Amino acid sequence: MVKEQDVRNGSASAGELSRSEASPAGRIQREVPLSYQQQMRLRRDVAFLDANRPIDNHPAGAVYSVTGPFDVVAFEQACGDLLVRHPVLTIGYSLTSGVPQTGYLLDPALFRVRHAESVTALANATNAVHRSAFAPDDFKIQITWAPSTGSETGRILIAADQIAVDGNSWTTLLRDLSQAYELRLRGRSLAELEPAADYAQYAAEQRASLMSAELTGRMAYWRGQLDPLAPFGEEVLAGARRPPAGPRSARQIRYSFDFDLLLAAQETGTTPFSLAMAVHAAVRYVRSGRSVVTTHCTADLRGAEYANSVGWFSGVLVVRHKVAVDDTPAELGSALLGSVFDAVDNAVPLAILQQELEPDRLRSRHWQPMCFLDVRDMEDQNSLQLAGCTLTEIEDDLSLPGLRDGVACWFTSAGQRTDLLMQFEAEAWTRDHAETFVADLEYVFDLVLQDRDCTIAEMADRDWPEQRQPRNKVLFT
Incomplete structure (x- = not known):
């Protein structure tokens, strides 16, 4: 049974958080510095708006089916x-x-x-998130509750803007929300816990480091790493063609391999990420004939002091x-x-590398056949837990990252299978190439699973x- 106790009093309906409620006028607690990542994201947002294009964000998000006794009031308090x-x-x-240097806290x-009045209405709210529902002056998190009928108590949609929550912080956010709900059920709150380091402090420290001698040393590393090697990106996509000027479109692939990436990594004495990197590198080396490989990840x-913090x-x-x-x-690997x-x-924001080191070769807004790689253990993802309830995460593409130039590959390992989600530029690569x-x-x-001692040569x-031809069916979207 759901305990509501006037939860609708003062609450906005799904997708209708009033701009007047979120207005900064008279409600600013303090200004805060923006990190370099946030600054570059805002620069892109301004460019999109100037071109009359919708702001393209890719939120972290999840939809959960809830069964069992759920206290809506305690949940709302936990969110606060x-x-x-x-x-x-x-x-x-x-x-x-223009592009601000600081933000403000609502x-x-x-x-x-x-x-939401129903699960169907919640689905509409989910679609709104897909349509870049986060506006500059909004809160950077959206949480929607929808009651249901039958054995299901209801569903919860949680979505967070990338400018405030990255993939690593997403697990921290869900863990803290889980703990906040449990504490509220007992009449307590998160305020009892040791405070988490504020992301604004990280942003200020990062800004200071980018204006220090430390950056000079790091740039020297990258000059030595990038300049003497093969032209940037040439080794990645065999058969790729330079697309004509104009808009670019994305194609997407889903494919299921008949093996467990986690188990394969254990058998080869490596990690899932390094094994996936090695296989990628081997394929690109053989197909391109170039010994230098480039990967983005x-x-x-x-730092350790921000291990319990949320941010980008x-x-x-x-x-x-x-x-x-x-x-x-x-x-x-x-x-x-x-x-x-x-x-x-020697981490330096990619945009600074693009500005300082041969811009024509590193500029990501022009076509270049580069490769992006990520590996996720879906069973190891920290999910939402609500005391006394059973939650089932409903598969959704809310957290699907955006297309990067060339090819982007995300391996997800779950149970006995490994899934590949791949995006590529339709103007640069054909379906046969993919x-x-x-x-x-x-x-x-x-080959790796059959003979772990087989060399690249x-x-x-x-x-x-x-x-x-792959063994299984490749799904194109």
Whole structure:
């Protein structure tokens, strides 16, 4: 049974949080510095608005089916506690005067859990999030509750704007909300816990580091890492063609491999991420004939003091590595992981690299066949827990990242299967190229599982037909 106790009093309906409620006028607690990631995101938002395009954000999000006794009042109180603990969720900013250097914090008391009349109405709210529902002067989190009938008590939609919550922070947010709800059921609150470090402090520290001698040293590392190597991106997509000037469109692939990436990594003595990187590198080396491979990946760049904080701590890293053909995939994966750690130690925002190091070669807004890679253990994702209730996460694409130039691959491991979600530019790559790339990945994974001592050179000597077909059906969207 759901305990409501006048929960609708003062609450907005799904998708209808009033701008007047979220208005900064007279309600600003304090101004806060913006991080470099936020600043660049706002710069892009301004460019989109100037071009009369909708702001393109890619929120973290999830939809949960709830069964069992659910206390809506305690849940709403828990949501308020969450905003007090993580002020970045209340950040607002105005784009009317160009790109701001600072944001402002809205009063958490203005936040309301939205109420949908039914699960169908909640689905409409979910679609609104897909349509970039986060506005500059809004709260950076949306939570919608919808009652249901039958055995299901209801459903909860949680979505957070990327400008305030990255993938790593998403698990922290769900953990804290789970704990806040349990505490509220006992008449207590998150305020009892040790405070989390404020993201505004991280933003100020990051801004200071980008104006220090430390940045000079890091730029020297990247000049040595990037300049002497092969032209940026040329080795990634065999057969790719430069698309004509104009708009670009994305194609998406879903594919299920017949193996468990986690188990394969254990058997080869490596990690899922480094094994996926090694297989990618092997395929690109064989297909392009170039020994230098380029991969883009995200990394959590926060220090230990921000381990319990929410914010945008992730950065995109450029990883450049020269393939040693006598390495096994496990050895190549370890070496690639070492290159990732070096990139983390010398992390510089990608936009600064683009500005400082040969802009024509590094500029991401022009076509370049680069590769983005991520691996997620779906069983290890920290999910929402509500004391006394059973929650089932409903599969949804709310957290689908945006297309990057070239190809972007996300491996997700769940149970006994490994799924691949891949995006590519339709103007640069054909459907046949995409299917061959998937089949090549499958072929190399098979080789690794059959013979962990097989070297990259030995793989290159195998049969590599111009077109290879994957075993299972490739789903194109």
